Amino acid sequence: MFKKPLYYLVPIKIIVLILIFSDTGCKRDKADKDAFSMAFVTDIHLQPELNAVAGFEKALDTINDLKPDFIIAGGDLIMDALGAQYDRADSLYNLYLKTIRKAEMPIYNTMGNHEIYGLYGRSGADPEHPEYGEKIYEKRLGETYYSFTHKGWKFMILNSVEDTGNEGYVGLIDSAQILWIKEELVRTDPSTPIVISTHIPFISAMVQIENGSTVANDSSLVVYNSKEIIDLFKNHNLKLVLQGHLHIVEEINIDGVHYITGGAISGGWWKGPYMWSEEGFVFVTFSKDDFTWRYVDYGWEVNK
């Protein structure tokens, strides 16, 4: 059957095409070959109790679906080595290494305070033990500070926990790391965008939020020499500091640097959400010189 060409439809189709491709539509991310994403998972506090393994596995399933290029873990991976006996600390590290095999992408770990074996006297740990202190972490998971580069962005993983020598810890970037940061930066182009991962935050309003506007920070809650560290990056392109430890979701934006405290995979230590923050992780999408982020509540509900 002869079909008359429907010429009158041409303008409509053109309008459709214009509408689809024009800027009047919502701005779609331009296909950027440098674009990538990552998940920042912090304060996992993995343990055989409280259904934590199932919770962490659910988080990893959610991350696998989002297909980030890699994961950065922000510390407090396990609960707990600080005050644990060796068998417990040993089994927790094994449990963590087993559970993260579920992740379908690389994981870069950051050390938290709860990973340090035997600092608290109740652990009965012998300081001469070959895995005492941070050594258990180094043996099982690797260096406590290091850097890597991905698609033009430099990532620096820091060790922010310092043993006070009297059964406690403070937030500090030690002098060996300061030297290392300086050396790293000498080799880094000033325009290279940089991301830091630190378990203990550089900057947070947590204490003000919880205890009132005039209350000062405690040295176990924030890195007390953070200004000295931030100043090292003065002539470099520091964009983002990913922080853990506090279990809240918070973003502070100062002088072009975003300090994001990434909530907690464990929420309130696997007993439910903590303050306003659900169990979740930070999902970051990077372009050539910028990023956006959101907090992903992976839907964990505590069994009452």
Added chain:
Amino acid sequence: MRSGLINSVKNLLFAFLLLFAGCKEEDKEILFSVAFMTDIHVQPERDAVEGFTMALEAANGLKPDFIMTGGDLVMDALAADYERASSLFDLYNQVITTAVVPVYNTMGNHDIFGIEGSGGADPSDPEYGEKMYTQRIGESYYAFTHQGWKFMVLNSAEDNGEGSYKGFIDPQQIDWIKEELMGTDKATPLVITTHIPFRSTLASIYLDYGGVDQASRFVTNADEVLELFSGYNLKLVLQGHHHFVEDDLADGIHFITGGAVSGSSWWGPYLIFEEGFLYLTFTRDDFSWKYVDYGWEAVKK
């Protein structure tokens, strides 16, 4: 032919779906903009008048719907004698006429006349304390609505009775906030301006906490005030006083400290922060901001 027409209608519908359903374009439309200019510290010295005029011209060029000031409009009434304080308010009211849009003012500690005593102000003076501000500028706390957003301007500086001030929202204002909120829809996006900050982290890294009276640096009952807004759509707290530029986001509320028009009170940039002001654009239920360095270079003398 009929099916062709249907297809074309489908195509059009599809296109409109892409446009409107997927991206909620109407929610991203910029409805209005605001310049937040704080810590002006206007004075006849240090070319401050020229600097403030330059800042107002830069703000005019951005065509905001209105300007909000964040307090410390003058330098200084706290410890001034009457003539100086009076002339500073006159100077401010004269320079502010450069603005081509409405100006909503917030009172700062330096705008309170005489309570630091060294200027010899008489407490029985009809313009003593905050009265000079309320007579020359207007109410020290009030609210207004613009394009569906409600703005609440607070008076955060309180005479501490010991010859100085502290950060405090007084009980009358607490009552007033409660009343205001009773008449406010829970979905209405809210903005607060307060000279003295509710929250800021910069003091902890840039300044030494030791020996400093924190009560003069923060609103001491900020928690009590924020609690009143629980269940309401508080989006933004605009703050002055510290001369820092900082945005703290927690639990959906941004606490933004807006730098200073005067930088380091007209002695140059303060720490890493240039002389500048905030320029904010608002959509139906969201906003974004940038800090505008209006290009002032402090006089070297």
